Amino acid sequence: MRWSSRKFLGSAATVAIGLSLAVPARAAMAATAATTTTVQSNVPSSTYDSPVTFTAQVTAPAGTPTGSVIFTDISNGSILATKKVLSNGVASFTTAALAPGARRVQAHYAGDASFSPSFSAPMDIPVANGASSSLAYQVDARHDGNQPVGKLTPSSLTKKWSVTLGDRNIQGTGNVSYPVIAAGRVFVTVPNIVSTGSTLYALKARTGEVDWSAGLGNHSTVVYDGRRLFALDGAGVLTSFVASTGHQLWSKPMPSQYIFNAQPTAYDGVVYVSGAGSGGTMFAVGELDGAVRWTASTVTGDISSPAVDYTGAYVSYDCHNDYRINLRGQQMWHSSGSCVGGIGSTAALHGNSVYARGGGAVLETALILSKSSGTSTGSFLSDTVPAFDKSNMYTLQSRNLVAVDPSGSPNRWTFTNGSIVTPPIANAGVVYVESLTGTVYGISAQTGRQVWTGSAGATSSGAGLAIGGGLLVVPAGENLTAFG
Secondary structure (H helix, E strand, O other): OOOOOEEOOOOOOEEEOHHHOEEEHHHHHOOOEOOEEEEEEOOOOEEOOOOEEEEEEEEOOOOOOOOEEEEEEOOOOEEEEEEEEOEOOEEEEEEOOOOOEEEEEEEEEOOOOOEOOEEOOOEEEEEEOOOOOEOEOOEOOOOOOEOOOOOOOHHHOOEEEEEEOOOOOOOOOOOOOOOEEEOOEEEEEEEOOOOOOEEEEEEEOOOOOEEEEEEEOOOOEEEEEOOEEEEEOOOOEEEEEEOOOOOEEEEEEOOOOOEOOOOOEEEOOEEEEEEEEOEEEEEEEEOOOOOEEEEEEEOOOOOOOOEEEOOEEEEEEHHHEEEEEOOOOOEEEEEOOOOOOOOEEOOEEEOOEEEEOOOOOOOOOEEEEEOOOOOEEEEEOOOOOOEEOOOOEEEEEOOEEEEEOOOOOOEEEEEOOOOEOOOOEEEOOEEEEEEOOOEEEEEEOOOOOEEEEEEOOOOOOOOOOEEEOOEEEEEEOOEEEEEO
16 A cells, blocks of 8 residues: 555544554554444435435443544545544444445544554445436536436427626626536526625526525635535635535635635545645545545646546646546556646546546647556547547537547547537437537537527636536526526
8 A cells, every 4th residue: 555645634643554544643552452343324225415324333342432433435445524423432424425336334443542443344335326416517526528317308498597697787797607506406606796706606496596695715616515515715715515505514725735726526425626836736625524634746736627436536737647546545646748737627537538638738639548557548639528428428629519439539420610618518318518609509419410509698608518407507607597
């Protein structure tokens, strides 16, 4: 196990053990009584966005252990909860953020002056996909632009509502951000017009009415996971809200960096943040408490929103300085380029591959990398992060929509427009894009022919489209429009 590629925050008096956990040094040195740890959940299976309570019990032949318990999803290494204090030998926590798939939760008792550490046997809990939601940039944590849940039907797709969240009468007003759709709401941020900072809006998905709002710092973006909304501002302050009410749970600054231009990503109870300023840093932040679980160093940390699945978190920077960091915080590979620049681009995950555009410059070839090794298996052309479905990769080339084999060639069809500016997103055999004029197109994934069009009512900023909750949500300048 490699330890040199990560940094851990917390007490200096710790002894490293497996799974990135730590035991108080005094517990390792003293003669202590053996313990047994068990873990159980209140339900045998779950669905994403549904609360699950895990309870750990620590026992000993004599006496009652004190101290704390750490809960880890050992299927991928994600640390779900730390420092859950024992009461009469019992500690518990509740989460709705378990990622879909086969989860394996383990409890680890850290020990105290009188009792030895112990691990529980893993507890298996299957988690099914939840409702149709758009949780992060390009729909999900993989940034693959694919919405497989909830079919939109182009023949009946009509404008449901449209709101203006900026003020078009004031010069320099900000644009509506990429929308997140979950929990019956649409979440966006908008820069403030007169003062500094920005405003987070939670709009009712059915009507577009403002349900609640909150003030944030400059250049803020949001991501959703497990009934919580997480907002990151440009200075690196990460804030957690109850998504249904707007109640603030915690607000924490990310240490050591001062430029945060990439949207955060949330997966399996952890928020992943990229920061720049002095080199780059990836932060893994616990959703329950805002504590930094680990950090990993990169050559820079600007613009690339981490693409995350059970294999790790991936970022892509200038000259193809591309990284895979596993969910324990270990650097698994670094595809090092010939130079170091100051910017990056968001990668997408599909199948066994990472689709990385490096700095995103026209002259920088976009690469298809193996997730497991980081070696290049092909290349592709795209002005933006690509999207995928079961058959094709969808790219923007010279502002035209092009369907390509996921291997990078051949091209299968081209929708010639010349003014498309948003990354594509795919749903139920249709690919949706927005042009510079705010015209939205639905294109048949099979033939490349237009099957639907609508208007977002303003010039597009290129922020991107989202599909969730039976809606296609389109930001265009100060406007936000929903079709359904």
